[in-house]
Amino acid sequence: MQLSKLIIEPRVRNAWAAIDLGFTLARQFWLRGVILYLIVAAPIFLLSRLLTDEAGWITYLCLWWLKPLFERPILFLLSRELFSEKMGVRRTLSHYKQWLLPSIFSVLTIRRLSTNRGMYAPVSLLEQPRSNEYYKRTKVLGYKFSNASTWATVVLYHVESFLAIALLALFAFLFPDHVDMTLSWWAEVSDNNLYWDISSILIMAVVAPFYCASGFMLYICRRIELEGWDIEICFRDWMRNYTPSAEPVSGGSNV
């Protein structure tokens, strides 16, 4: 971890600004994030569709429950790119052992329902503490930040649902001749599995990089202030061009 290679400005930020920085970061790596998400999520989605032909809700439960898994390659990519290490889609996938394995069972079970999932995901992936240390660590990190982190989860969860419904409405607005916006039409569409299947997975993929990056930036910004990264970077830069003889330092008045 070389702080001088950070691609973000290491400032002390409040939690909301950390989330905003996450959006800026997500924009930078958005396309790669979406592709990675689809590569991991689409096969699992198809498989569960084939296996549970009758009960569609199981597929969606599956899809929702496995979100932390789908987000992992994006988080892995971000964690490397943050320190200027170039990570393409293929390169990220080839490191699958590093992003798939660490604490994956806890992440998909006891840690799954936490509303701070996004902010604590980097702890599981990058720090990999044992379970009792995990709770101590997240408590320290969550101080002051867990409130905003929860709201980020809530807001982005709603954005996902809104996008699905709004897409449908947009369609109806753009083709008024072909679609008549009556209840029966809505009912027909809500029974149309293909539409919901495709739109759900695409929308999840589109939003995921923003959620991952916000959580990751909450985590990083908390560490910046907790560990004084901004100060350390400034002091190290200052020492870089230091030569003891060129600049004698003395003890104040006795010079």
Add this chain to the structure above:
Amino acid sequence: MKLDTIALVETPEGIDLQAELAGLVPRTLAYCIDFFIRMMIMMVLGIIFMFFGKAGTGLWLILIFVMEWWYPVLFEVFKGGQTPGKKSFNIKVINDDLTPVSFGASLIRNLLRTADVLPLFYVFGIISMSSTKHFQRLGDLAAGTLVVYSEPEQHDSSAIKNVAAIAPQLALSEDQQVAFVNFALNKGRMSADRQAEIAEIIRPRLPLNTSNATDYVRGVGKWLLGSKH
């Protein structure tokens, strides 16, 4: 250029001004608070107006119009760019040259909510805010406005209450001064070990007779904040 969420403006005098931009999540929540306040007012007055028959209905329709179109404009223009929701998140609306928001700009950005709200649930606004560099929704783009964080009123100086201020014997750049001050204020509550670790980095720069690097850096930080003893 490192990634950041700062809007930079250079004045004709060559002075750089900056403001920290607010993005989707705090703005959405601020909107929800305003929405809730508006609903409550309309509901309460709606119940009262019910007792006035047709005149009451008329008054209520006028109220809806005012609440829908003038509530944000009036607050933004007369309350320093802040509706109650925005105030609770410490964010405000300003023009994109960082001056206080003007009446015309505020009116445009709020009238164009009709564009942002499409097709449903502000989805165009959400997409626009997430994808533009300055987190602007369509109304902001049209009016040339930004939503930014207000400057914090006061720093929390409890960390340096018992520190003796030390006048620095070194020439410090602006960045270094900020680092010294941040070190002294210790907003992140760094541990003593970590503080010592960071302070020791610049040990060769410090006066030779400095015994405790942490205390020295904190002292200089306090001095830079204006305290001379």
